Amino acid sequence: MSAVLDTTTFLSVFITLLVIMDPPGAVPVFLALTGTLTHKQRVVAARRAALVALGVITAFALFGQSILGYLHISLPALQGAGGLLLLIVALDLLMGEESEQQADVGVNVALVPLGTPLLAGPGAIVAVMLAAQAADDGSEILAVGLALASALAVVFLALRFASVVHRVLKDSGVVLLTRIAGLLLSAIAVQMIADSVTAFVRMAQG
Template sequence: MSPELVTLGVTTFLTLVVIMDPPGTVPVFLALTSSMQRAQRISAARQAVLVALGVIIAFTLFGRLIFDFLHVSVPAFQASGGLLLLLVALDLLTGKAEDPSPSATGVNVALVPLGTPLLAGPGAIVASMLAVENSDRSPAAWAVIMVAILLVHACLYLAMRFAGIIHRILKDGGVTVVTRLAGMLLAAIAVQLIADAVIAFARTV
C-alpha cells in the first residue's frame, strides 16, 4: 500500500474518531437508554450504529449529488443538525429523556437522535465527503476510506455495547449526574455547530 493511501486511511479514521467521539457518546447513550433493559440497550446500540453507518456511507458515495440536487448548502445542513442536537440536549437537561415513553424505549431512540444526528451528524458527514474530495477516487482510495469508516463504527459499537458496565458502576444517581453533564456538553456542541454555520453563511454574503 502506498504512503498516500496509508495517510488517507489514517487521516480519515482519526478525523471521524475525533468528530464522532466514541467515548463521548457513552453518557448520552446511557441517558437516552436509561429506562431500557440490558438486551434492549444492546439492540439500540446495534441499530444506532447501523443507521449511522448507512447514513455516512450514503453521503460518502452520493453526498455531493444529493446536496447539489436539493440545492442545499453544507452550512444549512450543519445548522439543521445543530438545532436537532439542541432539542435533544434540552430533553437531557430537563430530565424528559429519562421518562419511559414509546419514543424513549422503542426503536426510535436508536434511529433519532442516536443514529442521526448524534452519531452521523453534520460534522461526520462532511468529513467523510471531504475524504473523498481529497483522494484520487481510485478503487484503492475508496476501499481505504470505507475501511476507515467501518473501523470508526466498530469503535462506536464497542463503546455503547459495554455502556451497561458503566451503568452498573455509576448506579441510578450517577447516571442522572452524567445525564445532566451530557446535556450541557451536547448543548455546547449544538451551539457550536449553529455558530459555525452562521459564520459560513456570513462569509458567502
C-alpha cells in the first residue's frame, strides 16, 4: 500500500468537515456556554471539545456500523437524539439559565454539548464514516485521518481565541451573543430533527 497522501481525498474531507462543523458559528455558542469560566478554563474547554470530537468521530469511523448495528440504532435516530439534546441546550441559552449550569459543570461543557453533538454531530460522523468506507488504500485512509485532525485543529484555534471576542464585546455583548447563539442553535437542532424525521419517512416508504 502506498503511504503517499491522497491530496484529493484530503481536501474533499477537510472542506466537508469545515463546512459541517462551522468553526465561526461555534464561537458564539462556545462563548455562551463558557461565559463564567476563566481564560485558562476556556482554553482547557476548547482543547477538550476538540479532543472529544476527534475521539467520537474516530470511534464511529472505525466501529460505527458495528456499534449502531449491535444496538439496532439507525443514523436518523442518532441524528434525532442529537437534535433534541441541542434543542434543550438552546432553550437554556435563550432563557438565560446557562450561568448556573456553567458553575456546576465547569469545563465539562466541552464534553456535552460542545464536543458532541455540536462538533461530533451526525453530519460529521456520517461524512467521515462514508469517507473511511470509500478509502481503497493506505494513502486515502491517511488522507481521511489527517483531514479530520486538521479540521478539528482549525476548530480548536477558533475556540481558543474566542476570548479575544469576549474582551471586545464585554459582558453585555456576550449576553446578547448568548441569546443569538441560542436562537441559532435551536434552528440547527430543529433542522437536525426535521432531517431525522424525513429520513425515517424515506426508510418507511422504501
